Amino acid sequence: MTVNKRLIAPIVAALTIALIAAAGCGGGGDDGTASITKAEFVKQANAVCGKAQKQLESGLQAFIAGLKGEEPTDPTGIEAARAEAAETILLPIMHRKVEEFRSLAAPPGDEDRVKAIVKALEEEDEKAEKQPEQAVKYEVEGFGRADNLANEYGLSGC
Numbered sequence: 001m002t003v004n005k006r007l008i009a010p011i012v013a014a015l016t017i018a019l020i021a022a023a024g025c026g027g028g029g030d031d032g033t034a035s036i037t038k039a040e041f042v043k044q045a046n047a048v049c050g051k052a053q054k055q056l057e058s059g060l061q062a063f064i065a066g067l068k069g070e071e072p073t074d075p076t077g078i079e080a081a082r083a084e085a086a087e088t089i090l091l092p093i094m095h096r097k098v099e100e101f102r103s104l105a106a107p108p109g110d111e112d113r114v115k116a117i118v119k120a121l122e123e124e125d126e127k128a129e130k131q132p133e134q135a136v137k138y139e140v141e142g143f144g145r146a147d148n149l150a151n152e153y154g155l156s157g158c
Contacts, residue, residue: 101117
């Protein structure tokens with residue numbers, strides 16, 4: 001596959017935006033054995049987001065290095081590059097992030113808010129799975145809802 005160097009920045013930017021938007025941040029699982037404060041939850045959730053962001057960056061660097069300076073110039077090739085980046089980088093990171101957020105315990109009294117964030121994150125993950133090329137371009141209807149809920153809750157690293 002050949003990828004025009006002018007397209008690398010937009011692909012990287014689109015993947016970053018899509019991941020951030022889809023990331024949302026949140027948590028859900030609570031086995032009832034221990035309470036967690038909101039501050040502890042925020043720290044854990046932001047750590048999950050930071051880890052995912054680092055994975056995205058390193059994945060994109062490897063993807064770009066794999067192109068070896070060859071970029072598609074036709075619309076079909078560009079879409080194929082976006083689809084490949086989504087399938088090999090964005091979607092696996094989103095899936096792991098959803099699982100990690102499901103495993104976080106919600107602070108007492110905030111369970112409904114955290115569940116809403118996780119649900120929005122799961123919905124975005126499902127939409128990205130169905131429309132990977134659009135997810136890379138951040139053109140999936142409903143993207144950003146989890147991020148908005150997370151920001152309203154006080155998460156800043158997502």
